[in-house]
Amino acid sequence: MRVNGAGLARLFLILMWIIAATPPGRASGSPVERAVTHLKANRYQDAASLYWDLPSVEASESGKAHMILGISCLNSARLYGELHDLSIDVSLNYLGKVSSHRGRDRSRLANLYMAEVLMAGQDPDRAASYYQEVANDPGAATSERDVARAGLGLANFLLGREGRAEKLWSSVAGSSDPEVLSELASAFAEAGLWNREPSGVCDQALSSAGRSGDPGPMRVRSNCIGVYTRAGQLDKALELVRDLDMKAFADEEKLGENKTIRFYSIRLLDGLAALYGKTSIDLLGKAFNARNMSGAAGLYLGMAYAQMGMAAESLAAIDSLNNAGEQLAAPQMVTAKMIRAGALHAEGREKEGFDLLTRTVRENSSDPRLVAEAVLICDTIDSGCGEILAAAENLAGRREGWGSAGINLSLGRHYARRSDWQKALTFLEAGRDKSNKNRIEYNDPLLLVELARAYYRTKKYSEALEIFFGMSGQFPAVRQLQNALQGVYSVEQKSAGDVKVL
């Protein structure tokens, strides 16, 4: 499942402003207040723990609680989506290096994980050949071959070879191995074959994975998070995530006394992105219906739909604000226009969207928050954004330090998407709080991920690794990136072996 369709921008730069405008809760130190504190410090995972306290939140705070949770989930969705994209890039590089090793101690599992990453990267054709190799490998364990067959079935299905897919799925349907079952469930869900009841297959996989309370191997849990999310069973998916050790590996392959390779599930990040995205829509929808929250919540709801690639719903959420005669403050009005512009463009009404975007920027060209947002929308537009970029670069040149983080992040992202890594780094570094280089409390985690991407692409691996090291406390799911990056770095580094006293 891919989150965030191409059409809409990530309207995240205004989040903090709205949080600041949110009236403080009555009880200091209440779960809601704690969540606000966590959210302001970009600790989305900690903030999301409010979800489990919702039943005890007073009715008068319910709207705010849903709003804060919705924003936390929206931010999480965006972050995990970015991490997922980067993980595909890095994992392909790493697994390619691992699978190129030949000899008695060569890895078998590398091919299986390579196939999964290729599937995540929307390349079922190449994935199929890796799956095939595992499925035909007589040295592989039965469960590994069956997992590969289930994946190969999905690759075939996506390539339009449904008959072959069915044959492959049938060949493993009798398995009682929870990993195979969850793989089948994942394949059915991704293929949209709801008549095969993928949720039920996941229930079966989880229950056979172990004793009650032991939700089983990482592959099973990652697969089932995705399956339940696609099925709209968000509570079940959130329950799985609740106690999940997100830094856990999915497989460990011992290839001798001193050679052990760990493999991580790429589906985890995608599953988390989708789960948090859908949950944010659910929560923000509830906030939208609560008293005193509807204006801001409507804006966020529009953003959340945009994040999930649901342009029509995004547009409807914004329009419903206007139709309901919501009294939005001036900055919120501008935000609404931006969301609308992005949604119109994604809906295929490019000219209308672009005109609204350009007009809004012209009217607010000294507002770095808005111009930054416009640059993000421009990322999805091939041409015609020269004026907006010029305005953005002009504003960025007049501002330095963390106060300019938003506009520099937008410009950094813009150039990164065009593979102009040096320019991207210049802007991203300009937006970084250098006194707190890798701390999420002082830097938008998305800026750090963009920096990590740019440093990875420019082969400054240690910079990227330090970023993930800093993020891993709050977002332990970055472990898969750390592992793959370390693997790439160990091969690509070319140094003499020097060490000196500082």
Next chain:
Amino acid sequence: MKGKQITLLAIFALAALCISSNVQALTRNDGGVDGGLLNYGEYGRPATLDPITSNDMISLRVSELLFNGLVGIDEKQEIVPELAERWEISDGGRAYTFYLRRDATWHARAGEEPLPFTADDVVFTFRIMTHPKTITPLKVRYEFIDGVEKLDDFTVRFRLKRPILNALAKFSFKIIPAHGPANPEFLTRRDPFVHQPIGTGPYMLKSITGDREVVLEANERYFKGRPHVDRFVGKPFADQNIMTQAMMFNAIDMIILVNPRNIPEIQGDRRFVLQPYNALSYSFFGYNLRNPLLADRRVRQAFTFAINRREMLDSFFNGQGTIISGPFAPGSWAYNLDVLPLQYDPDRARDLLEEAGFRPGQDGVMEKDGEQLSLTLKVPIEKESEAVKRVVLAFRSYLRKIGVDVRVEFKEWLSWKEDVFLSHDFDIIFASWVFDDSADISSLFHSAEIGPWKNNFGAYSNPEVDSLIVESKLTLDHEKRRTIYRKLHDLVAEESPYTFLWTLTNYAAYQKKVRHVAIHPYKYFSFADEWYILEEDRP
């Protein structure tokens, strides 16, 4: 004697062939402009200036401006030609043949003509570097080379004992001239060459002033083209805050390593650029295991449990760093992410000391067999910044709470190095290591590296660690090497020959007038020949 004269005559003949009497600067066509002066601030001063005997970062950086290797490593981690213009690898990775440039010359000494760089210099460098009496930490790195032979004046072949990972990168070691050292057999810190070196690099040593400033001048004959900036001056500072103020008042143009506490001040000033460069480094308290009191692992672990690293990092460095758990930096590919730093637990520390047989004496200091747990901590005075002073005093205070008496001695840098690396006269040191990307800890913890001027200053010895280090050097499999390094991390963390502290944020700062600045994360000045200052920006 006659043979030597003939060799010298041949060298001069070659020199005459290679060098035009009408010296013209080799210009670059990279868009930069020549001229200007760049003053850079270093926290401390170099011990020696040659690439063989030095083992500190300040020396390494100067060496990078003065010397070249056979190969270099560019910004994209690609191996590129330097003194060798091409190479061939044969015999299954056991033979490396280098074809040398014919246009490289050695910096001229006063009153002399520059001599050409030849194969003799390469052979000479390898032999002097590996001579048993040469003072250098480099030998362990080149034990895989069986020998080197000169095939002709501009061709050399290295034979390897076995193929190794990243062998070509190892040939980035700096070449020194055969006519450089006074003693052509082996090199020590008494040889005048180590203080007045000549190389083939973009800059030539002009002088060392009375204030210990290192003045370097552009090498007009540099084979890659004359470097743009006329002169580099390395200015030593004993205080990082003063160094920052010097840049604020334009007395220097660049700070190599910014004090983390000064980052906000510099970041807020539009005249400067703050540039991260991730040298893989960390700070530690290192123990001398020759002292029977420190030979017991439980005592060393107790020290680690006794100190509150988070509190120190937050209080003294504004939290600008990362607490580490073992012998690799967290930005390294070798860091074992499953090994977590020991948590502050003074009760556990006391328990460990008691398990090791210590009991509180009358004055509260722990004793065992009538001997007090009283130790000397030596710190180089150049590193006596306010923050470092606080760290060592805090360390003393934390240890006092568990009944350990620590006396802190600040020593002058060279004297500290002699105490630590030569005479091993210390109980505990506070220091930092910096690694290149290879994250090679073999010289720090292999038992063969115990001895004068070697990096295993604390005499740590563990056969399992030795065996893993050897295996990591023998393997050609990157994943196997990663696994071994993860095990090493785990083992060394458990054994605690050091109390591993933290990695601090690394930023360089420079005036915006210095253009096209790219910084090598370890060697720093690798690309400094391309930096330039526009005429209108010069004073």
